[in-house]
Amino acid sequence: MRHAHIIGAGLAGLSTALALTDAGWGVTLYEAGPAAGGRCRSYFDRELGLTIDNGNHLLLSGNRAAFAYIAAIDAAAKFGGPTSALFPFVEIPTDERWAVRPNRGVIPWWILLPRMRVPGTQLVDYLALRGLVSRGGDTTVAAALRHGRLYRRLIEPLAIAALNTPPERALARLLGAVVRETLMQGGGACVPRFPREGLAPALIDPAVATLAARGASIHFSRRVAAMHIAGGRVVGLQTTGETVALGMDEAVVLAVPPWVATMLLPGLTAPDEFESILNIHFRLEADPGEAGFVGVVGGTAEWVFVKEGHVSVTISAANRMVDDPAETIAAAVWPDVCAALQVTGDMPPFRVVKERRATFAATALQEARRPSAHTALANLVLAGDWTATGLPATIEGAIRSGNRAAEILSHNAGQVVTPVAHGG
Ligand SMILES: Cc1cc2nc3c(=O)[nH]c(=O)nc-3n(C[C@H](O)[C@H](O)[C@H](O)COP(=O)(O)OP(=O)(O)OC[C@H]3O[C@@H](n4cnc5c(N)ncnc54)[C@H](O)[C@@H]3O)c2cc1C
Numbered sequence: 001m002r003h004a005h006i007i008g009a010g011l012a013g014l015s016t017a018l019a020l021t022d023a024g025w026g027v028t029l030y031e032a033g034p035a036a037g038g039r040c041r042s043y044f045d046r047e048l049g050l051t052i053d054n055g056n057h058l059l060l061s062g063n064r065a066a067f068a069y070i071a072a073i074d075a076a077a078k079f080g081g082p083t084s085a086l087f088p089f090v091e092i093p094t095d096e097r098w099a100v101r102p103n104r105g106v107i108p109w110w111i112l113l114p115r116m117r118v119p120g121t122q123l124v125d126y127l128a129l130r131g132l133v134s135r136g137g138d139t140t141v142a143a144a145l146r147h148g149r150l151y152r153r154l155i156e157p158l159a160i161a162a163l164n165t166p167p168e169r170a171l172a173r174l175l176g177a178v179v180r181e182t183l184m185q186g187g188g189a190c191v192p193r194f195p196r197e198g199l200a201p202a203l204i205d206p207a208v209a210t211l212a213a214r215g216a217s218i219h220f221s222r223r224v225a226a227m228h229i230a231g232g233r234v235v236g237l238q239t240t241g242e243t244v245a246l247g248m249d250e251a252v253v254l255a256v257p258p259w260v261a262t263m264l265l266p267g268l269t270a271p272d273e274f275e276s277i278l279n280i281h282f283r284l285e286a287d288p289g290e291a292g293f294v295g296v297v298g299g300t301a302e303w304v305f306v307k308e309g310h311v312s313v314t315i316s317a318a319n320r321m322v323d324d325p326a327e328t329i330a331a332a333v334w335p336d337v338c339a340a341l342q343v344t345g346d347m348p349p350f351r352v353v354k355e356r357r358a359t360f361a362a363t364a365l366q367e368a369r370r371p372s373a374h375t376a377l378a379n380l381v382l383a384g385d386w387t388a389t390g391l392p393a394t395i396e397g398a399i400r401s402g403n404r405a406a407e408i409l410s411h412n413a414g415q416v417v418t419p420v421a422h423g424g
Contacts, residue, residue: 002413005030005237005244006253007224007264010038011395012383013255014207015069015402021214022072023410029216030239032223035200036208038257039358040395042200045351048283048310053199054353055279056305056314058161058293062182062189063396065403070203073210078202080291081194085187088292089118089153090340092299100154102187110187118153125150133180135172138364144172157295157302163362163392164275164316170362174392194293197308203395227252227264233378246379251412253405255383258360271360271369271386276322278315279353280333286343294340301336311337316358326352359393360386373404378412381405 002025006013009031017027035041044051059066059079070076087100098119103110110116111126125148135144141159145151156167162178163170182189195202211218221240228236228243234252237244246252254261258270280301293305303314313333315321321329334347360366370388373381383405384398391397 002026002409003028003247003250004253004409005246005250006255007237008032008038008255008257008260008384009036009208009218009220010255010257010384011040011069011203011398012385012402012405013038013253014204014211015065015399016253016255016383016405017211017216017402018069018072018207019403019406020409021211021216023406025409027211027214027216028244029211029218030222030224030237031218031220032256034221035204036218036220037200037204039355040199040203042198042204045281048281048349048351050281050283050309051198052281052310052312052351052353053195053279055277055355055358056293056303056312057194057199057203057395058303059193059395060182060189061191061193062185063394064181065399066396069207069399073203073206075202075206078196078206079193080196081192082292083191085190085192087154087192087295089157089295089297091153091297092336092339094298095339098153102183102190104186104188106184106186108186118150120149121153129155129179129183132172133176133184135176137173139172140364141167141170141172141175153297157297160302160316161314162394164277164359165362166317171364171367174362174367177391178394192293194291194305196291224256224264227254227380229377232376234380249413251379251381251409253381253383253409255402255405257357257384258386259357261382261384265375265380268371268375268382269369270371271366273361273363273366274357275316275359275361276318277355277358278313278318278322278329279355280313280315280330281351281353282311282313282330282334282337282347283309283349284311285348286345296336296340299336299339300332301340304337304340306341311341313337322354322356326350326354362392373401373408381408 006029009029042053085102090097223240226238227234262268301313305312330350383401385393387401389397
């Protein structure tokens with residue numbers, strides 16, 4: 001049996017650990033924070049008296065690796081959402097409402113029917129999307145597409161959500177990769193899924209429990225401060241309180257954010273420009289209706305999620321407003337919530353969560369800085385949504401990177417491993 005020391009218990013580290021333990025490896029996880037989850041976490045907010053997520057996370061049914069991970073931790077029942085592809089939208093200036101409902105199969109007959117399309121759009125607008133999928137080079141999303149109603153009412157909101165970067169700077173081919181695996185596969189790959197109770201109970205806690213049951217040893221509040229390198233391999237880890245010496249059959253997976261990875265591994269090139277995401281959580285006493293979400297066009301809010309006891313708003317690519325005071329941000333967003341959900345009333349208690357380095361900026365320059373999982377050191381591999389996955393920084397990308405790290409280690413050890421991405 002081989003042993004891996006995994007630094008970082010976000011989704012990349014957890015998925016590496018699941019794939020390796022499944023293949024019979026021993027695993028030790030070191031997490032700097034008091035809990036696992038990293039950028040995908042839940043916590044109790046005393047002021048709101050509620051457990052909230054750091055930010056709303058949406059998966060699409062076409063996220064194969066993510067749903068294989070969810071199956072592996074037995075958490076499918078923790079997810080809710082519509083039973084078919086359904087994206088409701090409201091345009092704030094006009095109060096116009098519509099829903100995008102791609103049909104299930106691969107042939108997109110829904111775009112032939114005006115009543116199924118985004119209001120005011122033509123068939124030709126949809127056909128132009130094919131170009132996005134085949135875009136190479138450094139073309140941006142904004143330059144790749146005509147700026148008609150389809151762009152403003154569907155593509156721009158989806159691009160900002162998927163890439164967390166203004167479309168004028170965001171790389172078209174990264175959006176193309178998402179579209180290829182979802183929209184181009186038909187509505188069956190576009191069913192939105194979100195955690196019923198929160199991120200931790202749906203994606204994190206069951207993974208930690210599964211790993212513990214498989215004998216993994218998991219250390220919280222254990223930051224790795226340095227890696228000791230000699231003879232072309234990692235020979236030791238300096239953690240809070242102890243030095244861990246590594247034997248010849250022990251490997252290391254660096255599954256930390258890029259700004260930590262470059263500190264622990266000098267000389268590593270990694271993304272160094274980031275975009276913020278704001279989440280504004282409003283406590284709601286009144287029942288705002290069924291859990292779900294609505295896309296907002298032409299407002300400050302971008303997506304409004306209705307949750308247990310609260311309503312939660314996402315604003316992506318938010319560097320432009322991340323330094324504004326929380327009160328200013330909440331006051332700008334509350335009228336959009338009222339319009340989107342057709343509710344009235346004074347602004348209720350709120351919490352603004354500012355994730356300043358939510359993801360790397362999905363620009364051509366940053367894409368060129370994403371490293372492969374392999375390193376020059378014999379027993380060290382990288383994982384994380386910022387490594388060269390071919391996808392933007394997403395749950396799917398993070399989990400695939402973890403599977404890839406496990407595959408590389410197992411291959412090096414002469415083993416065949418079935419990563420969780422292929423299991424479900
Ligand atoms: C607000 C927000 C909304 C998002 N919405 C979506 C969405 O709707 N859909 C989607 O697919 N994706 C979304 N994402 C992206 C998704 O959350 C990330 O891609 C994913 O969580 C990244 O996982 P990771 O393991 O690569 O990194 P991280 O989650 O950053 O994990 C790295 C871990 O390493 C730990 N660590 C750091 N330094 C050390 C050290 N020295 N020693 C030990 N441990 C250390 C950290 O504490 C952390 O737990 C969103 C992200 C944010 C922030």
